Amino acid sequence: MIIKILGSGCKKCLALEANARAALQSSAINADVEKVTDFVAIASYGIMSTPGLVIDEKVVSTGRVLSASEIGALLKVP
Numbered sequence: 001m002i003i004k005i006l007g008s009g010c011k012k013c014l015a016l017e018a019n020a021r022a023a024l025q026s027s028a029i030n031a032d033v034e035k036v037t038d039f040v041a042i043a044s045y046g047i048m049s050t051p052g053l054v055i056d057e058k059v060v061s062t063g064r065v066l067s068a069s070e071i072g073a074l075l076k077v078p
Contacts, residue, residue, distance in 0.1 A: 001055065002031065004036050005034070006042045016065045023071035049062055060074050
């Protein structure tokens with residue numbers, strides 16, 4: 001599983017990354033977390049506001065910081 005955090009590195013992007021890592025740690029799911037800061041790459045996902053959360057190349061959230069529990073619920077959906 002690959003989780004991507006889309007954003008410029010702002011405070012909200014960092015918070016989303018921290019929450020994603022916390023969700024992974026509490027759920028014992030093995031995944032790689034990548035930061036995508038290149039605006040062309042971010043635009044290729046079709047999002048208009050950051051931060052964005054991508055799980056296995058599917059955009060699951062844009063424009064808000066999900067909590068660790070919200071991310072954990074997304075990780076468990078097949």
